[in-house]
Amino acid sequence: MGALRAFGRALALTFVMGVSALAQGPTYGVGRTPTAEEIRALDISIGPTGEELPPGSGSAKEGALVYRAKGCAGCHGAGGTGGRAPVLKARLGADTDTWRRGRVLPVRSPFATTVWDYINRGMPLNAEGTLTPNEVYALTAYLLFINEVIPEDQVLDQQNLAKVKMPLGDKYASLPEWKPKTRRLKDYPY
Numbered sequence: 001m002g003a004l005r006a007f008g009r010a011l012a013l014t015f016v017m018g019v020s021a022l023a024q025g026p027t028y029g030v031g032r033t034p035t036a037e038e039i040r041a042l043d044i045s046i047g048p049t050g051e052e053l054p055p056g057s058g059s060a061k062e063g064a065l066v067y068r069a070k071g072c073a074g075c076h077g078a079g080g081t082g083g084r085a086p087v088l089k090a091r092l093g094a095d096t097d098t099w100r101r102g103r104v105l106p107v108r109s110p111f112a113t114t115v116w117d118y119i120n121r122g123m124p125l126n127a128e129g130t131l132t133p134n135e136v137y138a139l140t141a142y143l144l145f146i147n148e149v150i151p152e153d154q155v156l157d158q159q160n161l162a163k164v165k166m167p168l169g170d171k172y173a174s175l176p177e178w179k180p181k182t183r184r185l186k187d188y189p190y
Contacts, residue, residue, distance in 0.1 A: 046117035050162030053116070056133030057157035060150070063142025066135045070124050080146055085125075094148035094167065101167070106143040112156075112164035116140045137161070 034042075046052050058066075067073065073083065080088030090101035101107045109115050120136045122128055131139070137156045144150045150164060 044117075044121055046113045046120070048111040048113055048162065050113045050158060053113070053158035053161060054133040055158060056137050057155050058134050058136070058138025058141050059155045060138075060141045060145035060152045062134075063138035063140070063145070066131075066138050067142055070131070070135070072124065072139075075125060080143065088143055089146045104147065106140075106147045106149060107167050110166055110168045112140065112144065112149075112161050112166060115143060116156075116161060119143075 044052075073079075075083050075085035076088050077083030081091070087102065087104055088106065090096075090104045090107050092101045105118060106115050109118075116136055119139050120129070120131065120133075123131065123139075140161070141150065141154065141156045144156075144164065145152050145154075147167075149167060150156075156164070
């Protein structure tokens with residue numbers, strides 16, 4: 001019985017090692033290396049400086065129209081509250097501590113470019129990536145306006161989006177080194 005188990009283990013080990021060796025073989029004839037153009041098309045990340053932002057612009061008034069036209073209210077509710085999806089408008093105003101305003105992307109994000117990037121790559125649900133840059137700028141402006149981050153008449157574009165002062169400010173833009181069994185950040189409520 002013991003010899004049979006040892007043989008079974010040896011056989012299993014041989015199988016695993018053989019599969020590992022095959023996985024590192026040179027080619028399987030499946031797929032292909034993507035072209036530089038295909039890689040560029042998928043490289044849509046927008047950093048805090050906004051260098052990667054495409055040309056375009058949008059205002060909060062235009063964003064309110066896009067919000068209605070693209071059906072954002074169906075998930076997020078009219079005006080950014082009351083839907084099944086995450087809330088987009090804080091219940092408490094700008095004079096309230098940022099952490100008490102809730103987990104609202106346009107409030108908690110350290111950079112306005114992060115809001116733009118999220119909308120661009122993840123909205124609308126089941127039609128991700130279909131918004132034009134102008135629509136994304138407009139929706140970003142709308143969300144920042146309803147959360148009292150920018151005035152209603154401010155037009156956002158690739159030159160000024162990264163310069164928007166977010167509610168978290170520079171305080172959390174770069175996170176300090178964290179050590180186990182210590183609070184994550186000074187004043188961080190969680």
